[in-house]
Amino acid sequence: MSDLKRGLSEAVAAAFAAAGLPAELGRVTPSDRPDLADFQCNGALAAAKTARRDPREIAAGVTATLAADPRLSAVEIAGLGFINMRVSDTALSERANEIAADPRLGASVVEARRRILVDYAGPNVAKPMHVGHLRSSIIGEAIKRIYRFRGDLVVGDAHFGDWGYQMGLIIGAVMDEDPFIKALVEQLNGRNQPVSAEEEKTAFAALHDRVSLEDLDRLYPLAAAKGKADIEYRERARRMTAELQAKAPGYHLLWRHFARVTKVALERDFHALGVDFDLWKGESDVDDLIAPMVKELDAKGLLVDDQGARIIRVARQGDKRDLPPLLVVSSEGSAMYGTTDLATVLDRERSFDPDQVLYVVDQRQADHFEVVFRAAYLAGYAPEGSLEHIGFGTMNGTDGKPFKTREGGVLKLNDLIEMTRTKARERLREADLGAELDPDAFDDTAHKVAVAALKFADLQNFRGTSYVFDLDRFTSFEGKTGPYLLYQAVRVKSVLRKAADEGAEAGEIVIGEPAERELALLLDAFDHALAEAYERKAPNFIADHAYKLAQAFSRFYAACPILIAEPPVKASRLALASATLRQLELALTLLGIETPERM
Template sequence: METFQAILAKKLSDALAQARLPIAGELTPATDPRFGDYQTNAALVLGKQRDEKPRVLAEQIVALFNAGDVCEPPVVAGAGFINFALCPGAVAEKTMEVLRDERLGVAETKSARHIVIDFGSPNVAKPMHVGHVRSTVLGDALARIAEFLGHEVIRDNHIGDWGTQFGMVIYGWKNLLDRQALQRNPLAEIVRIYKETNERATSDPQVREACRQELVRLQAGDKESIDIWNECVAFSMQDFEHVYKLLDIHYDIQCGESFYHDRLPAVVERLLKSGIAETSEGAIVVFFRDNPELADKPLIIRKRDGGFNYATTDLATVDYRVNDLKADVIWYVVGAPQTLHFKQIFEIARREGYTADLRHIVFGSILGEDRKLMKTRSGENIPLRDLLEEACKRARKIVDEKNPHLSDYEKIDIAQTIGIGAVKYADLSQYRMTDYIFSWEKMLSLHGNTAPYLQNAYVRIRSIFRKAGESSPKVEKLILGDSAEINLAKRLCQFAEIVPQVLNDFRPNILANYLFELANSFHTFYEACPVLKSDEPTRSSRLSLCDLTGRVLQRGLELLGIKVPERM
């Protein structure tokens, strides 16, 4: 099934061929309804290339354009734009096609890739906090969309389970652990001993040295150290799993840093052998002398003391993903501060001859109302678990107000769907690069571009079907009489154009924005066009539009990792 955009683009290139003109410009949705439904700037681009008058070229193109029954004869406007207005009949037919299609018109990609997506990546012995929200939610949404488009996706949780911090954790475990506290709340106790050790180490060189010794023992495979480490990892994983369950997120593999531990020496040896790395001041370092941007920013892959660092791990990770997992694309959904680091890693991978497409998907921070990094009043990171539970609690309050008669069981479920959806949507509806200000009021508002607003549109549709006592009707032909009906139908046909766009530049906010506009179009339709009260065949036609709108909303939100309730 082809989108209108694809059909018109094809017709345009046919017309250009007939006019003996090369393909130029682009065919995009109209910037304003006054210009019809689609527009092209082809004549403007060609005019510039060939030094001819754009409007004259546009007239030539229009004359040769075979509109068929898809659109009205195109119109030249402005400096040389060509505008296309769809025929209502074609819209009705296309909407029927979408209605009959499981995939709602979205084509599978013709070039399926093996994509490893690295997202989330929490640290062991530290609770997941707000800082992990964006990576986790964004990575999951990209994974869902890539999968839907037909790519083979491996979701990898690159857990921080092997850093320097373990020297401190193990020291704390041996010297400061409160067994009872550990039983009550394991992660909190592990965090406590880590923090306290960290403080002591800062002021006391002896403690620092002891921690270093613990780290050496762990890395040498000492049994007691490994046991403690295992226990800490297990406790942390429990916390992660709880959060992932709440968020409805899963991973295909969770190869943390420790997974690569015994591969690190080989990485360094290889790079030394190939001459990419060299010894400098006792450490093994990679220089990028011929790269102006990185010339003064070398990367250490083995410390003077013989220890490896995260750069080494990341290089081993590239190796594993490409050679063992057969990835030809790797997406790193990691915050902006690590931009330089990934430039260095990618550059080394390139020098080693890796051809996989490595992308650092950068994103901004979540800020508190004070415009600073979101923290608790005492300056601590806010545990993600608390944040999500707070979201559900607040959503519950709204459900209690709006729909008190629902059962308790139902309310819990609905509150979770709304609360978690709100947190995710607040993030995904924003361009990923901008820092955004976290606000409960805004994200849980029933007005505006929020998850609850979209969920409510879906709920209203479900309500119609409950009242009708029937499921989607069988119709042969849609009747698009009212302008609200035509607009809604056009909007529904655009879903297939929007979804693939998200991956152009990793912008789920494009999809979020589309869904918001769809919900708007639906509400306008809902106001203007009675469904159940109208006579056949209008009734069935409108019921079909409702059905399709519901399915697109549901699928679209699902691609963002957000669920819809049946009532709220």
């Protein structure tokens, strides 16, 4: 089964080949001029260049072969040599029925299944997630779902930031504030034997009452600032980091408490966003690999001593810029960001053996990943080219600067979600929607509307560019928004419910009206949108398709009455509406957006 575009491409390619021209020129695309054609091929123009012939003459040779194609109702040469094709209602109806009967709604599967690991979200221990984690979470989730749906074996990993200098900072800050904890930690650190299960339980209970995530969130910025200003404070934090990494019992126990406290909040936020992971691995999970890795890197002759640290130089001849080296061991003996990243490459190679690893991380870290990837290739930890940084732009406020609250602080993700939910409830009430729903169902709908608003606002943009996040604008819920898409889906559901109530059944789709044609052509275009999203790791192609599909349905809905139509037409339109709903919901699912039953 293939979409019309691909099917026609094959025919046009064959026609080009028959004319003694390269078959690649037969590539067919949806028409730029829907008033003139459904599909077009620009190959004759390209051929004219190399063959030094009149493009219209080449096009004429190709169209002569195509004229007999039963799928086409018209084949014309237009302009300088565009080949315009109009698909027959019969062929379009056939394709629509095929999609309606297909569990995958017309989407094809990759030819060769690959093993893919998607590294996204990257929450930190001891810090609540903030808006900066939003894009990675929702883009990563969408990419994971898109890859999985196309047939790859995909694993999503949250990749915790739980093992760096920030841990030493926060440990020190907590101990400074609470003498009880300081005493507890130091007492444990001073011992030789490990902490027993009983002691651990008691200690966790005490810590539970004394250190909350709010405390950590309050202390961390202060400690970070102090670490920057005060050399001694910084040195101490670094020392603590190194001792934590050496598993000093007190530090390690306190750190485990931080991780526990953090995870509760993370699970709440991820659950609210509909983001879930196959792996919750952190930087600390590869700690045991680091010492042997360093040894091995040394044996391979890759490590160089420099300014008290040990580094890998990754510069290559022909580089336009001076890439910094990878800092493997700091002068304090600590593992750095890049060290754990490199060890993680190694860990994944051993445990999962991915064909490709996608790092869904802020574009600003492009250089960092280039350095890590080069080091990994040098060390033989990953096949050249298998590691890819999927960068994205920052989410800015209406002032064009990175998003802040009115008070100038960083907005927590949970607060953002809550604000959006509140707006969604308000808007539902204003529009007098969901009035018949019971309170739980109303809240559920409001939540789905909020998540749709949030995610669609992000995913409709190409990930690489920064975008302005304007709460007032995106909570207005008009036009090209998530709620619009949900609204269209809900309208279809409503019609289908009514049809079911009166016992009406879907039947064979017969395309006739212009609005039906348009809708069927869009249903057919799904596979292409999916392939684009897949190849370019860009969910906006799915978002765009979903929006166009919803728009086409809305036009169809306005132009073609369903329930009051004559029986055969009614059955056809019901089938078309049903297929549209299923494809729309599928596309939204790939974006991580759920649709309510009513709103």
